[in-house]
Amino acid sequence: MSVQGTILVLDGVSTNRIMLKVQLTAAWYHVVQGEKLAGLGALLRRTRPDLVLTAQTLPDGTAADVKKVLAADPALADVPVVAITPQNDRAARLQALSDGLDDVLGYPFKDTLLLARVRSLLRSRADRQELSIRDSSQTMGFGEAVQTPIAPPAIAQIALLTQTPRTGALWCKALTPQTRHQLSYFTLPDLQGVLSGPAPDAIVIELEPSEAGGNVLADLRSRGATRNTVLIGVLPHDDANRAAEALDKGADAICLGGFHPDEISLRLETLITRKTRDDRLRASIRKDLSESLTDPLTGLHNRRFAMRALDQIAHQALETGSGFAVMLADLDHFKAINDRFGHAGGDIVLTEAALRLQSAIGNAGFVARIGGEEFMIGLPRCSAAQALKQADIICESICEKPFCLPDDSTLTSVTISIGVKWCAPPDLRTNDSRNAVSQLIRSADQALYAAKNAGRNQVHLRNSAA
CATH class of the missing domain: 3.40.50.2300 (Response regulator)
Incomplete structure (x- = not known):
């Protein structure tokens, strides 16, 4: 544009x-x-x-x-x-x-x-172009995206929002033979009725005789739940000024001269088809974003997510004055598992270990696979003692129960070594946040090597300044 x-x-x-x-x-x-x-x-x-x-x-x-x-x-x-x-x-x-x-x-x-x-x-086209650019697999280096026809949903949910219940009932009766979509009607004072359940795919709004309809347009367009809902305004007269005002407040279309079910049904079909396409683009973008931050094997977060999350934890620590911890964990003798059971067996161990790590951490922080058999754990708002306790729980979750692998008559024991770096906010103020976080990770890595050199299957803590 x-x-x-x-x-x-x-x-x-x-x-x-x-x-x-x-x-x-x-x-x-x-x-x-x-x-x-x-x-x-x-x-x-x-x-x-x-x-x-x-x-x-x-x-x-x-x-x-x-x-x-x-x-x-x-x-x-x-x-x-x-x-x-x-x-x-x-x-x-x-x-x-x-x-x-x-x-x-x-x-x-x-x-x-x-x-x-x-x-x-x-405005509408600019929004669609932005969605298309974000969704373009070509811009991410994966070639041309496959184009498939987009059809509207078999049944869309249409809400009629009128000044009085009688008008709503009349509109519903007139529009029902003209459309295949599901209709319901509400009065403008009862906007809560529209917002109480799943957002409709489209809302047809009576804009006169009161000013309420125009205000509702702006309200609906500003809400997260209805920001992408199709909004069609109905004016009883050919009032260009009111129509222009409604369009600027967020209406996708205006029907002049009153409620005409044939025109409304045609507009609904076109606009809902467009909305369906845009919704699928948004879903695709969300999926791509999620996958870009997720390890495909284990389903844990990946290194990209871990670095962003750790940086955010560090900034929050500076604001709140609370300590936090970063851990690097490594499965012990993982090469021997791959050599004995092949990479398929190693993948099973990694996947099961990821489940146990996530279960051990719960909502206390994040777990990410950052490469091979190495994991990063971030714990916000914790003391050094709490970090050590959590690391012990992680160790126990891995070694307390053997892993079941294919083509093996016995269960296989697996252990994990963990390096913990606990940090207080004063440690972060000595450097800019990016260098401080990098130093924290290096400290956790040194702690991990210390745990391995001490015999593995244990936790080592570093709590000196970053």
Whole structure:
């Protein structure tokens, strides 16, 4: 997206194009003009617009054809397309929505409504682009992600939020034959009813006669549970100023002229499909983030997580004045296990040891596998004595019960050596936090070597200054 935002205006009538350019340029958008479908592909590739405003009918095509050209280019498939229809041409409006266009504006329209719709669509696209960038496996070096069609959920949950229960019941009755989704209705004073359970996929809100509807839009958009919920506002009149205000408060779409179930159902289908795609992108990002901080074999945290967590523990210790400990633990004679049982047997030992370590630590701190048979444990808010006690519990959890390995008639005993470095906040103030934490880890590593040199299967503590 360009700094200004590039908007492509398509219309066979030059005066219409000029009028739109004047309106948009005055709001500091970069405007590109076209008049027909022919040559559109080359124009799109050259200008890379962030949004397209197109007449419903072009000299050689329609707004639906424009949408198809954009959809054929993966780099432009998410560019919003708004159709401009003749005034009060409801059939053209419904046709445009049925064709999957992002919105429809009836000509003539006020600058306030046009610019609010542009702002809303550009915000939405910017959010989707950010999701796509974060989710791109190519940027992480894994090649091109596999593209699969995204369909809306079989049944979405739609909440109707109206001024009175009677209006809600009427809307529900009118919309039920038009949609396959599950409907429920609430009154605006009963917003808690909407928020008490799982967040709906979409909420249709009556914006007049009171101001409550507009305030609810802003409220819903700011809440974590409903931040990504589709919000559609309904206004009883063609009030461009109120519509613009609602869009700026977070509405995804505005239906002017009252509740029309056919229009609502078409908007719901398009917006819920988009939401489903975005939700899957968010889930993919969360999964990738989790995997980037997780050891794939044991399910424990990895070194990257451990370093960040330890740095955070150190900062908290400076703020609270409490001590903390870092431990490095190493399974004893692990090479002999690999030599005897192979790497498959070694993996079984590592996995079982990870379970025992995690069980021993519980919620007291974190456990991470930082390489081979080596683990790091971080314990916030503890004394040196508490750290030693916890390390003894870890040792006991490993050696108290033999490990069961394949192709072996007997159980195999495994032990662990642990180096503990306990730190008080004054130790951290002598250096910057990064160097201090690195020094703590070196101290724990020295303690681990001391434990191994002393005969293994034991704990060694270092509590000198970092």
